[in-house]
Amino acid sequence: MAGPSSSARPADPGRAGEAGVKRRDVRAATRPFTRKARRFPRQARAERLAPYVLVAPAVLIIAALRLWPLALGVNFSFTGDGELNGTPVGPANYLELAGDPLFHISLRNVGLLVLLLPLAVAIPGLLATFIYLRVPGHRVYRSVYFFPAVLSPVIVGAIFNLMLGYDGPLNSLLGAIGAGPVDWLGDPGIAMFTVVGVHVWATFGMALVVFLAGFSTLDSSLLDAARVDGASLRQTIWHVIIPSLTRTIQFVFVTTMIGMLTSMFGLLFVMTSGGPEGATYLPEYYIWHQQGQMNRPALASAASTVLFVVMLVVGLLQITLLRRAGRQD
Template identity: 85%
Template structure:
């Protein structure tokens, strides 16, 4: 941002004066042209311009983003129900700390981070196969992308039917002699089921990014590897992955964001946070406390915690991306 030189702090005050002066002059002189102004005033206006130009953006950010954020944090230190509006200190945060449901939801965020490599590896591998022109790669390219255009609610409803205890998936399992699996009713499995469905529904986007990355890949390296007789595994490990570092990092970051911010719809439709509260995520917890339990202040506290978590994750991601940028 071209703000100019030395003393930015005094400038807004002066700019106010300059404004008032100009207005006065205009009032006196009537329709006299601006070119008649002294040069010093013109220079001042020049220095003022950046502030004025960024003002709308700053105001929108401050008024519609930061100020509500401050209000939300402020609200999280007040009580619920009969204590509505009265300050209660950190008791909402202490309650969160003691609530096993909230701890589960944070734990599930950790689980998502752990599952991230799998969520990135799947589109990566599939994109590799498409790039290496396995038979039918054109068909796969569109088929893989297709679920990405479905809304989570539709995806959730489809998989609810598929994965129901008496649903078709268990029927197939039963036909081959494997016992039925309670996909959405077993607390040890349900979270993995939902994450699996989420990956299924969204990996198309990452696949496209990978394919774009592949288009920048130096084909002569692959040819060289082939001539040297490298196996598929070695080609992937030694040629493809090193050349795609930036793409992989980018997909990591976007997949992470997707997992942390857009699982609500699926959870809402598929498990409702259950069974036994095992599929809660902070977002779902916040919605539950605010809408179902009538605890808006507690929900604000949970939102604040989630905000801090996302801030940390976001900063880490930015530093990862920066480092990737420097490498090139």
Template identity: 45%
Template sequence: MLFLLPAILLVLVFRIFPLFWGFGISLTSATSTDPGQFIGAGNYLRALDDPNFRSAMANAVVVLLSVPIFVTIPMLLAILIHQGVPGRTFFRSVYFFPAILSSVIIGSIFSVVLSFNGNLNALLGIAGISGVDWLGHSATALPVTLAIQCWSTFGMGVLIFLAGLSTVSKEMVEAACLDGAKMWQIWWHVIIPELRPIIEFSTVITTIGLLTSMFGLIYVLTGGGPGTATTVPEYLIWAA
């Protein structure tokens, strides 16, 4: 208990106490200069009437629905690397490289590439395809932002799944091979069940990351626009 006490105190002081304190403030009319009065659920009812809040929550639902994609892509890439494809050390390094870049740098790069007069539309023009305002159209802004977020973060997921694959029992895989199981059957019935704790862990940290770490990318790429097409709750909190 003595060894756990410092960690428990840190969680209580910097996590639990601010959480309850913030909830208490949300039940008042307090501002930065006025302690305000108790108004109950008034702030929450007012938020529900705010179209910007409803749009941000709808976008949050879309973000959450993309979590399986964010988990599946690193898992499939890790499986390919684990199978011993040529150049796997190179690919492992390349996949992880975006994870060391800041969201501001990534956003700045893609804001140039995906602008209406950017590199991507230039390539499409060479192929005879009309350009698209990827970040300026409400139908494409959020999916493109999520795709960029996936590209910039999947490297860490690949490393996590590679670590998980290294713990899979070789004896179970060999037994399945001796029983005549095909490769896809081995993956589906042996390896993926063994990876269940890794999949659950990756799903949790991916969900947390998507809900709390897209601010920088959205700020640089779209500023929450067009309109509120890419406004998520964390960005709306800052904008408000």
């Protein structure tokens, strides 16, 4: 009788036994769920549907209070105003926006806000870092950081109108040190920077709270390792803290940008009323002017649609750039 072929080799009993154990472990692990699904099919189906049922109320609320009004606004932007109220006019409102100098100024100011956004995020980020690392003065920051956030924009605007007036205390202080007075709210070249600075001061407390929440998830052993290696404060922030808070920074960037585009109306109304020479117009102030002063709701709806698209594009670009930066780090 011929012997076994030389190419046939006996299976490794150790590997075969290990594979058998793994298969038995998998079957044993999944057997309770399989039996449960067979015995209680309705309960298993309910468990699969539970997440969707829990999320459904929030989805319905967003659809009813956000998406549906947005769709109505977009549809209304293609109708006319005045005698043409409710009459479809196609893209006429958007063409009028394209030729309106005030709307051009408002979009240009949006670009300015985008350029100033890193500074608006860095200020609360650094203050949160000082509080977390307990640098000298951190108790003062912890005590007063949220105070501006509880003030009404009208009150904040009135206070800074007094402080930044041409004969106000700030210009008096500048005169005492030999610097000339500055027309903070009357100079078209600096009025927008002034209002943005006041807005950042009034709202950075919310972003700082978010940063402090992000620091609660930071692995303290990384900071200990940085101290042992002799890293400076700047190196610790740049190489340890920022990479660890990438998600938090993304969230603060997007929410701060949305706040700048949609929450500055109170300050603009009280401090500059869109002036001087329309230099402080933003899309939301333009929308209010067309709706409330000019009685042109269709044109205001078109401007609102443009503002929504701008916010969407800017937000997606920010998230994309921050994700790429996080991957490179």
